[in-house]
Amino acid sequence: MTTVLGINAVYHESSVALVVDGRLVSAVEEERFNRVKHAKPARVDNADELPVRAIKWSLSHHGVDVATIDAVGLSFSPALRRAAFHEDPLGREGSWGSLSGEQAFMASLEATPAAVRAALGPRFQGDIVPIPHHLCHAASAFYPSDYDDAGVLVVDGIAENACAAIFDADADGLREVDTVDYPHSLGFLWEKFSEYFGFTEYDACKSMGLAAYGDPTRFREAVGAILTVESDGRYRVDDEILRFRLPEFAPMETHFGPRRRKGEEFRQAHYDIAASLQEKTDEAMIALVRRTLDLTGRSRLCLAGGVALNCVSNTAIREAFPDLEIFIPTAPNDAGTAMGAALHLAARFAPERQAKPLLSARAYLGPSYGDIPVPSQIAADAPPAGCSFDELCADVVDLLCEGKVVGWFQGAMEFGPRALGNRSLLADPRRADMRDILNRKVKHREIFRPFAPSVLKDQAGDWFELGKDSMSYGYMLFAVKVREGQGERIPAVLHADGTARVQLVSREQNPEFCRLIEAFARRTGVPMLLNTSFNDNEPIVCSPEDALNTFRKTSIDALVLGTNLIRRSAMVEVV
């Protein structure tokens, strides 16, 4: 028996994955436990700040004796970093890119193995293995896919020094065949533009939302001055304009006009800049995919890295390569590198036992709580004992059809940033006012940001232009066109550009969620629900207590905890 733990702690999105005997048994993000978005800020001095709560849960939940852990994989290679580092003239003293910042970073990287041994205790005698960051991303996409071989493309902010990498993958593992080095980073390009738009660096999805309202022609040339796509499929980012590591926007403002400060109104220019950025990113990603297929000679693609969360670019890739099989994992961001580290190490330990995870096991890898009783301090309108799941679904459909917002908490938590029907807020997609209702009651998001539909897989083709099937359609990673004439029936999930970021749901993937959508479809003729993550400007809820806390502090109308339905109108806290 082999037991391998994967840990990501280096920048942010700290996470842990556990592989036992070649089988991925869990993966979870620290933010769900410490309730800090992204778990921690990406600073030079905190690489040794481990996801200790996620480690503890992973080991205790699966009854792992630390003495039996063969190895711990860390998703970053200090040696590779040391070899690649060069001082960045556009870095800030004491921070990324400066000599003093690098010294602090190396010190915290070197302290990480000791921190792991301290966290696991003296009974842990296994190896601690640093693994190159992009290799971890690549492994997180290749091993959970169904593919025997694939070209793997990783595009993120930065690894040790590279910002994109191409791997060739087959039964013998993953081999890096190309890299694009800093400062040519599509991830950082989006971070800096997000700040230019008045968001935080983590808000690329908001910038993506803006793009749907813009005209890409107006700033095409200006964006093209920063991001250049070469004829060989590589790309360049001009950091003299971007100045990613400096809190400076003057060169960008020369090209694009004054940046938006937080709280200011959006101007049409912001929408148009975002549209050009999206268009150019699509072009760069398509070129990178072509290069990946050319260099590897493979006919299947695995995609990972934070940029793989750009569902518009993902769709552009699908449209450019209509016959290409594509797999993207549920956590293409840095959280996924813990999974990649564990799977890569496990493959090295026992390649013949490297089992493909079950479909459901690729997404729902976090804590589950079995039969959840309603806490005794709540006198809720719980269904009577013996109430069937179908009756529960019927009650929830009643609420949804009345325009209510329902918190839906079931089974094991999703791994990755999207709620896929186990930690979700659900609503009726047919109501034009539902976006406003959701934002008023709980989400408090910018009005230009779309909500997504979860659709019965076997009926999705009637509503959306899907093209070739992909397992990743279950993960809300593609923005697809809504079919002519169907958009007006589902205004709450229709984006300004006529697309929707679909999740296709099947009984194989998530039987409970599927049954609920089926009940809604029987009642309304519409085989989908609006599905957004169960949170209110916080990490997605993890435990029933988190769900109850968010239920209490927002105006969600009802909460389903397992088989219990708690209606706000009937909820009385018994002190």
Ligand SMILES: [Fe+2]
């Ligand atoms: Fe990364």
